Amino acid sequence: xxxxxxxxxxxxxxxxxxxxxxxxxxxxxxxxxxxxxxxxxxxxxxxxxxxxxxxxxxxxxxxxxxxxxxxxxxxxxxxxxxxxxxxxxxxxxxxxxxxxxxxxxxxxxxxxxxxxxxxxxxxxxxxxxxxxxxxxxxxxxxxxxxxxxxxxxxxxxxxxxxxxxxxxxxxxxxxxxxxxxxxxxxxxxxxxxxxxxxxxxxxxxxxxxxxxxxxxxxxxxxxxxxxxxxxxxxxxxxxxxxxxxxxxxxxxxxxxxxxxxxxxxxxxxxxxxxxxxxxxxxxxxxxxxxxxxxxxxxxxxxxxxxxxxxxxxxxxxxxxxxxxxxxxxxxxxxxxxxxxxxxxxxxxxxxxxxxxxxxxxxxxxxxxxxxxxxxxxxxxxxxxxxxxxxxxxxxxxxxxxxxxxxxxxxxxxxxxxxxxxxxxxxxxxxxxxxxxxxxxxxxxxxxxxxxxxxxxxxxxxxxxxxxxxxxxxxxxxxxxxxxxxxxxxxxxxxxxxxxxxxxxxxxxxxxxxxxxxxxxxxxxxxxxxxxxxxxxxxxxxxxxxxxxxxxxxxxxxxxxxxxxxxxxxxxxxxxxxxxx
Ligand code: MV4
Numbered sequence: 186x187x188x189x190x191x192x193x194x195x196x197x198x199x200x201x202x203x204x205x206x207x208x209x210x211x212x213x214x215x216x217x218x219x220x221x222x223x224x225x226x227x228x229x230x231x232x233x234x235x236x237x238x239x240x241x242x243x244x245x246x247x248x249x250x251x252x253x254x255x256x257x258x259x260x261x262x263x264x265x266x267x268x269x270x271x272x273x274x275x276x277x278x279x280x281x282x283x284x285x286x287x288x289x290x291x292x293x294x295x296x297x298x299x300x301x302x303x304x305x306x307x308x309x310x311x312x313x314x315x316x317x318x319x320x321x322x323x324x325x326x327x328x329x330x331x332x333x334x335x336x337x338x339x340x341x342x343x344x345x346x347x348x349x350x351x352x353x354x355x356x357x358x359x360x361x362x363x364x365x366x367x368x369x370x371x372x373x374x375x376x377x378x379x380x381x382x383x384x385x386x387x388x389x390x391x392x393x394x395x396x397x398x399x400x401x402x403x404x405x406x407x408x409x410x411x412x413x414x415x416x417x418x419x420x421x422x423x424x425x426x427x428x429x430x431x432x433x434x435x436x437x438x439x440x441x442x443x444x445x446x447x448x449x450x451x452x453x454x455x456x457x458x459x460x461x462x463x464x465x466x467x468x469x470x471x472x473x474x475x476x477x478x479x480x481x482x483x484x485x486x487x488x489x490x491x492x493x494x495x496x497x498x499x500x501x502x503x504x505x506x507x508x509x510x511x512x513x514x515x516x517x518x519x520x521x522x523x524x525x526x527x528x529x530x531x532x533x534x535x536x537x538x539x540x541x542x543x544x545x546x547x548x549x550x551x552x553x554x555x556x557x558x559x560x561x562x563x564x565x566x567x568x569x570x571x572x573x574x575x576x577x578x579x580x581x582x583x584x585x586x587x588x589x590x591x592x593x594x595x596x597x598x599x600x601x602x603x604x605x606x607x608x609x610x611x612x613x614x615x616x617x618x619x620x621x622x623x624x625x626x627x628x629x630x631x632x633x634x635x636x637x638x639x640x641x642x643x644x645x646x647x648x649x650x651x652x653x654x655x656x657x658x659x660x661x662x663x664x665x666x667x668x669x670x671x672x673x674x675x676x677x678x679x680x681x682x683x684x685x686x687x688x689x690x691x692x693x694x695x696x697x698x699x700x701x702x703x704x705x706x707x708x709x710x711x712x713x714x715x716x717x718x719x720x721x722x723x724x725x726x727x728x729x730x731x732x733x734x735x736x737x738x739x740x741x742x743x744x745x746x747x748x749x750x751x752x753x754x755x756x757x758x759x760x761x762x763x764x765x
Contacts, residue, residue: 186501187211187261193251194266196555197571199226202264205493214258218244220563225555232258239565245269248276252283262286262500271476274299288500290454290475297451298473302345302383308470311450313443316469318385326363332384339387342366344373350420351376351731355387368732376730390621391462394429396444397484399495400453401505408441409488410514412480415620416609418532423602424609425480426519427487430580430618440468455499456492482553486518486576517580519587521606523571525562528604529636531701533756536562540598545590549576584610600637608634698738698761700754704728708750715743723761741765
């Protein structure tokens with residue numbers, strides 16, 4: 186038991202952890218930035234401290250400031266949540282050096298799993314299968330070529346210090362090898378300051394399956410089963426579920442054993458996750474996340490265990506009172522992420538003010554959120570507003586429940602990824618449980634997803650207009666009437682042109698190729714006057730430290746390039762003109 190726990194995070198996860206502390210009778214200390222003064226999680230804390238300005242480096246990433254708050258508040262332990270400082274071994278070490286308890290694994294375990302090559306080496310040593318690939322960093326195209334010659338294309342070039350898909354390049358043929366190596370290195374240096382890469386055989390349609398582990402300080406380390414997180418886009422998970430649909434119990438056991446072996450080998454303590462790719466009945470270790478994950482609730486629902494309770498109790502020195510045989514998976518859970526994003530425009534973050542917020546409820550529905558009506562979503566942080574998690578006795582019950590809960594969820598003021606989830610739960614692949622990591626991006630036609638009224642409003646750049654609904658009774662029958670007119674029609678501005686946001690690349694008859702997102706032009710791939718096929722890469726745009734190849738939206742002649750390397754563009758800005 187801790188007298189007080191400092192929660193070094195924000196949003197839904199801060200709320201989640203504060204609730205657990207209160208349930209265990211521990212005192213709570215919350216922190217916040219200038220942008221989060223009005224935040225809902227502060228109400229659940231015994232004490233709250235301002236960290237500083239909105240910029241993460243000056244608030245939630247400022248370890249020294251957080252330690253100072255810990256001292257002032259009398260907190261005995263720090264829970265980092267996910268993101269921010271949660272996988273920072275130096276900060277974890279500093280917490281321990283201050284005589285405080287770090288609610289997470291030992292810093293040495295964070296370091297062992299901190300880069301992909303060292304994680305691969307640990308996995309090999311523990312007898313855990315990894316994807317065939319090189320084990321040493323290289324910057325030599327010949328090393329990459331030799332590996333591809335031996336194992337065949339496609340190969341994946343990966344940044345050793347990469348993450349979230351940054352510094353990852355897939356090479357289909359020898360001719361693309363050099364450019365891919367340079368691209369991976371450039372991206373890795375930009376994002377992580379380190380350009381080391383290595384090569385792996387590229388699996389073309391794997392599922393992303395991860396194993397939740399829980400270890401105490403007395404040598405007990407258990408697998409809490411798997412989660413299937415294959416439904417993702419641009420390395421942003423959208424839907425996660427437990428157990429994985431149609432999963433063979435024998436494979437579950439083998440993966441669980443592998444995750445436990447690996448965790449033990451690095452002296453793991455607390456809650457952790459081993460990520461695997463699963464293809465053709467075989468699994469390959471990818472990396473280990475040494476923290477609580479966003480999607481932990483689906484595991485909680487099928488195991489009946491409260492992961493945050495156990496993190497706190499393990500950190501307080503308690504022994505796990507159950508064994509592997511006691512871990513029984515029951516029923517099915519699905520989580521949908523509710524991000525403030527404009528789906529039809531290519532999942533573009535879309536912060537704004539949440540004007541209405543009504544969460545679904547009823548049997549088998551859990552909502553972890555950090556939002557209320559009137560909340561202005563800060564631009565400085567990620568766009569996760571809430572997680573809608575449903576439970577059912579079997580997968581189909583859970584799937585239908587998710588559909589029902591989405592229909593109940595009222596969010597106004599900002600568009601959300603619920604627009605996507607509504608579409609996804611009805612998709613035949615999802616209904617069948619046949620989703621891989623490439624389904625959403627490469628296989629599904631997302632064009633039927635209608636722009637939500639909020640998204641349409643955002644795209645039209647109309648003044649923040651009252652899109653209001655009224656309830657009227659006509660002949661005694663209740664009717665909902667939606668009003669999309671601005672209050673004062675004189676302020677209505679017509680959009681001067683389709684800025685292309687609705688498609689991400691510009692479509693239709695227009696020759697305008699527009700930026701699908703804000704970012705920096707890294708390079709141009711064609712010269713003015715060039716003839717391009719639809720889909721051919723025209724330029725490379727770096728956004729959020731990821732390089733995005735911008736394809737031609739139509740075949741034709743590039744009559745003008747309006748930007749060049751180094752230019753910063755906003756979503757909707759004109760990049761090139763392509764005349765048919
Ligand atoms: C792969 C792969 C296929 N083959 N490695 C993407 C991010 C990084 N964590 C690992 N990633 C992948 N590595 C080989 N050898 C496919 C992916 C991948 C992926 C992995 C997990 C979840 C979603 C993904 C989406 C695209 C690609």
